[in-house]
Amino acid sequence: MAAGYQVPDVPALVDQAREGRPRAVARLISLVESGAPQLREVMAALAPLTGNAYVVGLTGSPGVGKSTTTSALVTAYRRAGRRVGVLAVDPSSPFSGGALLGDRIRMSDHASDPGVYIRSMATRGHLGGLAWAAPQAVRVLDAAGCEVILVETVGVGQSEVEIAAQADTSVVLLAPGMGDGIQAAKAGILEIGDVFVVNKADRDGADATVRELGHMLGLGEARRPGDWRPPVVRTVAARAEGVDEVVAALEKHRAWMEERGVLADRRRRRAAGEVETIALTALRARIGDLRGDQRLGALAERVARGELDPYAAADDLVAGVTGGA
C-alpha cells in the first residue's frame, strides 16, 4: 500500500466530509494543518458550509480533568442526539497531528461512534501555528456537520487562552487543592470564562475552591442588569456527576448570547482574528522572503555597526514588502 503522494480531490473530500465520513474529515484537517497547497481551495469550499456549529472552548491547568470532562460532555451531547466534534490542542505534545495516546484511552468510549469526531492537534513548538490552525480545523468540523465542537486546550500559555477565548462559550476548569488553578485563573483565564467548572468536587478542598472562585469572580467589575453572570458548576466528571448541569449552563449561555446578538458579535470577532492572523502570517512570510534575499541580513549588519538605526532599517524592510519607496 506504499502509494505515492496523491493530489487530493478537494471537492470529493468536502462532499464526503459533509456526509460525515471520518477519513475525509481527517484528510481535510491534515491538509489544513500542514498548510498544503490545497489549503485555500479547501477553505473556499468549506466557507458556505460553516457557521452552524456551537463551539465550546475548555481550558484549565494540567490535571484538572479536561479530557475526562470533555469525554463526559460528548456522552451527554450524544445522548441528546447531537453530532459532536472534539479538537484537543496540546502545545506540550511532541506528536504532530493524529490523536494522542492519553486522549485515545480517555476517548475510547466514543471511538466506534460515527456521530463523534475526535482530533488532537499538537503545536510542534510553533505557537503561531497553533493559533492559526485551530480555527481552520474548527471550520472543517463545522462544515462536516458537527453541531457541537469542543475545543480543549491546556490553559497555560497566552496562545491557548486565546484559542479558548475564540469559542462561542469558554469553559474554565479548576480542581480542588490545585493552587495552580487559581493562579492560572489570576493570570487571565478568569476573564475569559463564561462557565466555570470545579471538577473532582468530591475531593477535600472543593468548597474552598468554589468559594475562592466565587470571591474572585465577585471582585470583577460590577455587572449591569442583564449581564451574564458566569455560573460555577461542580462535577465529578469521572462518574459523570454534574455533567448535565454543565450542558444546561452551556445551553443557557448560548440562549443568552443569541437573545442579545452576542453570539453573532463573537463570531464576527473570531472571524476578524482569523483573517488578521492569516494576513499577518502572509506579511511575515514576505519578510521571511526578504531574509532569504539577505536584505534583512544586510540591514542587520549595518544596525549592529551603528550605521543605521533599527527604525530606518525597518522602513526599508517594510518598503520591500509593500512595494513602497
Add this chain to the structure above:
Amino acid sequence: MAAGYQVPDVPALVDQAREGRPRAVARLISLVESGAPQLREVMAALAPLTGNAYVVGLTGSPGVGKSTTTSALVTAYRRAGRRVGVLAVDPSSPFSGGALLGDRIRMSDHASDPGVYIRSMATRGHLGGLAWAAPQAVRVLDAAGCEVILVETVGVGQSEVEIAAQADTSVVLLAPGMGDGIQAAKAGILEIGDVFVVNKADRDGADATVRELGHMLGLGEARRPGDWRPPVVRTVAARAEGVDEVVAALEKHRAWMEERGVLADRRRRRAAGEVETIALTALRARIGDLRGDQRLGALAERVARGELDPYAAADDLVAGVTGGA
C-alpha cells in the same frame, strides 16, 4: 511645577545621557517605552553611539534570587570600575515604567552610585510591547556609556526567554528544591543558557540541583571540540558568595565569543530580530488602520456569514496594506 507637556529636545537629551546624567537616560527610555513621536529621532541619534556595551541576560523562575544576584553582580562590576546598566523586565507587574518597590529595596545599595543606572520595565500585559521596548532601552543604556548591561527577566514566558536569548551572554538561574526551576529549564530555558547559576547553594538539595542540571546539559547534543560548554556556578548571592566566579564565567564566555566571531554574529542576529519586530509592528499597525476603516470588520462579517473564506479575506487585507491588487 505642574508644567504642560514639553516637546523633548532630543539632541540635548542624548548629549546629557552620554555624560551619564540619569534624568536624561530616564527620559530617553520613557520616550522609547511610550512610543513617543520622537522615538525615531531618538533611535537615529543613538545609533552611532551604540555597540560598546556587553549585554548579559539573566532569567529564572520567581524566587531563585534574580534581583539579589543582579545586585551582587552590579557590586562586582562596580568594584572593577565598570559603568553598569540594569534593566529589570517584569511581565507580571502592574506598574508601568519606573522602578518596582522590591527592586528598589534590593537595589538600594546602588541608588546613590552615579556609575549605575537601574530601570524596571513592566509590560502592561502587552507582550509584543515587551519584546519591542527592551532592546530599545538597551540601546539607550549602551549609548549612555554603560559598559555592562544586565537585563533581568522572569523566565516564565516565551517572550522573556526571547529577551534573555538576545543578550550577548545568557545566564540562567536556578535554586535548590525548586522543581519549577528544572521544569522551566526543560521548557526551553536550558537551550539558551551560556552560564548556569545555582543560587542559594547553601540550602539542602543544592548538590542534587547541580547534578540534575549537569545531567540535563550532558544530555544535549554532543559538542564538537572548541564548542562552548556552559559552566554551572554555585552562589549564595545574598552573601556575595560565588559572584566573582560568575563574573569570571561571563568574561570567559565573552572572550570565547570574541575569538570566534560569535559575538558579532549574535549582535547581527539581535539587530535582525529587532528590525523584523519593528517592521512587523508597523505592518500590524497598517492592518489596525484598516480595522479603523472598518475594512477588516466588513470582511469578518462576510467570513462569519460563510460568504467569504478567511484566506480570500486575508488577501484583500494584505492588498490593502501593500497597495497591491
